[in-house]
Amino acid sequence: GRMVDFSDTEEVLPVVDEMIARQxxxxxxxxxxxGRREERYSHLLCGDVEMPKSMESAPGVTGNLTTAEIDRLTILENRVAELEKRVKALADQG
Structure with missing residues (x-):
């Protein structure tokens, strides 16, 4: 078995965001x-890693962004998506 059971990937994202935001x-x-559905992740337990060649040509991503900037942007995008869900849920209630 796994150490933690997550019901789906949406449940994992906040935990991953915390690990990214840590210092x-x-x-x-x-x-x-x-052609991929989801972002890819890598641990930093053994030091910095390079972006895989298959992901360097991702549409909409400039080669000038650092890994930290990409992480920050992704966290912000996830937060916006979560806030949009909350706003929609509130609108549906009223």
Missing amino acids: PALVVRFPRGE
């Missing part, structure tokens, strides 16, 4: 690669 970060998030 020093424990995880790095790579942008979604072309």
